[in-house]
Amino acid sequence: MNATKHNKRVAIIEDKPQVGGNxxxxxxxxxxxxxxxxxxxxxxxxxxxFRDIGEPRWFSFPRVLQNAQKVIGKQVKLRTGFYARNRVDLINGRASFLDKNRIEVRGNKSVEVLNFKQAIVATGSRPFLPPDVDFRHHRIYNSDSILNLSHTPRTLIIFGAGVIGSEYASIFAGLGVKVDLINPGSRILSFLDDEISDALSYHLRSNGVLIRHNEMYESVEGDDHGVVLSLKSGKKIRADAFLWAAGRSGNTDNLGLENVGLEANNRGQLAVDKHYRTEVENIYAVGDVIGWPSLASAAYDQGRSAASDIAQDEYFRFVNDVPTGIYTIPEISSVGRTEQELTEAKVPYEIGKAFFKHLARAQITGESVGMLKILFHPQTKEILGIHCFGDQAAEIVHIGQAIMNQKGEGNTLDYFINTTFNYPTMAEAYRVAALNGLNRIF
Structure with a gap:
């Protein structure tokens, strides 16, 4: 969209029947x-x-998935309309580079060669699949194929306790499935603030998820009745189904990278500079195919920035201040530095907290689990990090993000202390947390 606004002639090569990507x-x-x-x-x-209305209701996984399919249809329609309205050529087929200015597009019945001045590789990623696990077995799934699950298992093993594994552990536990979450590391989501990570572990466990840390798989064997996971520690765990959620690989196979002098790393990812250019100056790459942070929110902005670099407009930026949004139950979001990072950097900090159970809005909605945590400098009161756990966390964090990005003295704790918030709201957590933090330094 950004390139077309700058009068560039743009074509999108899409190898799937519908647009929208992963x-x-x-x-x-x-x-x-x-x-x-x-x-x-x-x-x-x-x-x-609701108990006055009737007994609890249990829904199957396929039944719940039907609602997701409706949303997908709306998104496809929206994006298709964007391309048509902006006169973007949408070409269905598989693209590969012939050289630094030509690509070949193979469709169902045709082969077409397109000339280009600049190209942007935005092919995304797919689940990393170890070769010793049989993903063709009808009880063994990855994070893509799980969406084809046609029944609700009574028990489920999830290998990998990263973002995807933790989110699906929440979803299946919410459907009444007994979940074993196998974590190769020592903590869930170790990039999060320790307190937030611990809170997630507690609430997953309280919802019936059994978390096993520091475990690596030996083998995964499926039969007609279930799956047996053998761990290197000697444990054997049996369940109705198995979900692999450990790592992703960039979609760079068969792109003809060798024809332009590019090579992906062992995870199929392309290296780029601070302008999203690969080692070939007129070929850019954005999104999951370049690795961190592998978030849709970042990919949108990276794509726009790559187009800005091509058009040489004033809106280019290197996307590095990305908030984290993790949609577990309860959800998590953060921006800025954690306590661990500040401690390691020897930056002094103080903490302000607001527990949702003390907020009138949370008491009204019944969503009282969670907290907002503000990290700030004790002398300047500059905000150094915002960490939120609980209902609407991914929305709430953006208030703190907006203030953190203010220039000069506008990004301090004083903003929340001297600003009147609607009452009752979840946003009021900032005022409560700020006053809590102020009490720690006076």
């Missing part, structure tokens, strides 16, 4: 739509007011 069809949209439906089910089954 985010729309297999990643962000279906998993978050699933989560929303499951959260509604949990609310109905646990809210005493």
């Amino acid at each position: 985010c729309t069809h297999w990643g962000t949209i279906p998993s978050k739509a699933l989560r929303h439906s499951v959260k509604q089910i949990i609310t109905f089954n646990t809210n005493q007011m």
